[in-house]
Amino acid sequence: MIVLGIESSCDDTGVALYSSEHGLLAHQVHAQNAIHAPYGGVVPELASRDHIRVALPLIHELLASTGLSPKAIQGVAYTKGPGLAGSLLVGSLLARSLAYAWGCPSIGVHHLEGHLLAPMLENPQPSFPFLGLLVSGGHTLIIAVKALGEYEILGETLDDAVGEAFDKTAKLLGLGYPGGAKLAELAKLFVAPVSGAPALNFPRPMTDRPGLDFSFSGLKTHVAVEFKKQTALLGELPESHKIAIAHAFETAAVDTLLIKIKRALAQTGYTQLVISGGVSANIQLRTKIAELSQHHQICAYFPRFEFCTDNGAMIAYVGCQRLLRGEQDGLDLTIHPRWPLNSL
Ligand SMILES: Nc1ncnc2c1ncn2[C@@H]1O[C@H](COP(=O)(O)OP(=O)(O)OP(=O)(O)O)[C@@H](O)[C@H]1O
Ligand SMILES: [Mg+2]
Structure with missing residues (x-):
């Protein structure tokens, strides 16, 4: 199974393709540090606007870098929470729309579960x-x-x-x-x-x-x-x-x-x-x-250094594991800006 992962919980737009057979295929992160630095912290409205600007072109680049067509994608995972409401909405709406257009399931992932399981992308991995x-x-x-x-x-x-x-x-x-x-x-x-x-x-x-x-x-x-x-x-x-x-x-x-x-x-x-x-x-x-x-x-x-901070690879990985277990989104569209990890 090949899964596209989209991370947009805060100020990094991360996208990745993960294959259950071959592992991580490709990933890209666009950081917004330059946008927020003058304010000394993340400005939520600027963060969501920048996710809107870069997310789709980043996915196009990602697909082009692997030579894969959207037909190869069997699931779309995205960060459903916790995080900034506007940023989460951009990622979830994009992921749900792509999944609908491509005729594949989507799955909302807990951002902290992504971080926690990021070392699963390495070799050797914990059990x-x-x-x-x-x-x-x-x-x-x-x-x-x-x-x-x-x-x-x-x-x-x-x-x-x-x-x-x-x-x-x-x-x-x-x-x-x-x-x-x-x-x-x-x-x-x-x-x-x-x-x-x-x-x-x-x-x-x-x-x-x-x-x-x-x-x-x-x-x-x-x-x-x-x-x-x-x-x-x-x-x-x-x-x-x-x-x-x-x-x-x-x-x-x-x-x-x-x-x-x-x-x-x-x-x-x-x-x-x-x-x-x-x-x-x-x-x-x-x-x-x-x-x-x-x-x-x-x-x-x-995790390797680039997967310590926010990235799409960890979301694609967790999404893939959950889709393989038979989980997928229903028809409702919700995000969880606050979402305790132990409620999963
Ligand atoms: N080498 C380092 N030493 C100490 N802290 C670091 C280092 N590199 C990054 N950080 C810290 O890691 C944090 C960013 O990590 P991460 O992207 O995982 O957090 P976040 O996504 O903002 O928060 P959360 O995942 O809890 O929502 C920042 O606070 C940054 O200062
Ligand atoms: Mg994080």
Whole structure:
């Protein structure tokens, strides 16, 4: 079965073709960063308008790149939620229309299920059951993944998502929007504490009590207080000071994730760990998870870098699995801007 996947939950238009026989055939992502950067965050109306502008031409290009005709497509998958209502509507209406025109079924996919199962596009891939750590711009979840569609949330953030904390800290340091990846690049330049100053050590929130929930807004505030303190003393901060702050923030955020993951592995007894979502591209996180997997005989799986953030491939993959199980859309047309993963 060959499935076209369309992702349009936020500010990336992703399209992909996935074959149940041959795996991923092709994919393309159009990012809208340049449109939203001047506003310091995503402007929903501009996001939906840009999805309308680029989605269909992107699908034409995708088909042309594989030499496939629409007749070869046996299903159309799209992101049904959670996400921005306008953006979701553009993708779902386009997907439903194409499926109708091509005479094939369509299927609405949960965006987070897409992220969670993105490592299934790699080789080797995990097998059910496994522990999932989903770390993205909007979510921080520890999930017991028992089977396709069987997800038990073991822990989640009580306030900011970890990706959001990366973005807000990056903004504070003047790195622009979205700044998570840029903050990680800056943190990589760290070699030693600023000469004469004590090493920065930000708190690892909620690790001093039992449980698997997270809270990142306090960490973000800690960084802001330190930044203001240093700025009051020095004025515009030299690069070395920004690097030290970026590194201390990244280390605190990554250590917090590690502490909770170790707990969750001990609690569940799972020996496979899947890390996905935009923050799974973080090199310090990947390095520390690699160390953890060596010491604890755990197999860790990540998506390839381009599939950490939003993409159509993960939607095409999940859509294909669900269509193969006999699921498909009915005649009603709904999107779910809010949609808990454990309600699937
Ligand atoms: N190397 C990196 N280190 C840390 N964070 C990163 C890195 N690369 C990307 N991110 C963060 O990943 C996030 C984007 O990920 P993703 O596209 O999965 O989130 P989203 O789609 O906005 O949110 P959600 O999937 O929860 O709706 C941003 O917050 C970004 O800062
Ligand atoms: Mg996402």
